[in-house]
Amino acid sequence: MNWQSPDQAAIVIFTPAVIIGQGLKRQFEKWGFAHTRLVTTPAQLLEAAHATLPALVLLDADPEGEMNSFVLARQLQGEDRQIPALFITKALHQPIAFQSSQFTTYPHGWLPKPCHAEDLWGQVRLLLPGLKQEQQQG
Numbered sequence: 001m002n003w004q005s006p007d008q009a010a011i012v013i014f015t016p017a018v019i020i021g022q023g024l025k026r027q028f029e030k031w032g033f034a035h036t037r038l039v040t041t042p043a044q045l046l047e048a049a050h051a052t053l054p055a056l057v058l059l060d061a062d063p064e065g066e067m068n069s070f071v072l073a074r075q076l077q078g079e080d081r082q083i084p085a086l087f088i089t090k091a092l093h094q095p096i097a098f099q100s101s102q103f104t105t106y107p108h109g110w111l112p113k114p115c116h117a118e119d120l121w122g123q124v125r126l127l128l129p130g131l132k133q134e135q136q137q138g
Helices: 018-030 042-051 069-076 119-129
Strands: 011-012 033-039 056-060 085-089 109-113
Touching: 011 018, 011 042, 011 119, 018 033, 018 119, 033 042, 042 056, 042 069, 056 069, 069 085, 085 119
Parallel strands: 011 033, 011 056, 056 085, 085 109
Antiparallel strands: none
């Protein structure tokens, strides 16, 4: 889908680390994304993505618990939806699961933690190429 402005695009951030998620949410709101939702469990992520088709999903690639982010990303791609996914990880190198061919059929990106605003903005612009943004990346 071609999102013309941040206030039209829904963003879902999945991370069990609430403080990190709140920081990411504030950054997206600073860029003008009015529909940014932070979720901390896989169930909340799936519910949020099914309630409103997100323009982009950010996933903590290192969550502890019942389901990893790569499995969640594949589940979100069901029903022929092309939801871009941005994985954020503490790994210094791109995870093997991320490099596999299963992630070549839809837009995706990868950033190491901690991610800086300019790197995050660069990935957002790559994953949402139709986005017209007049504000500075700040």
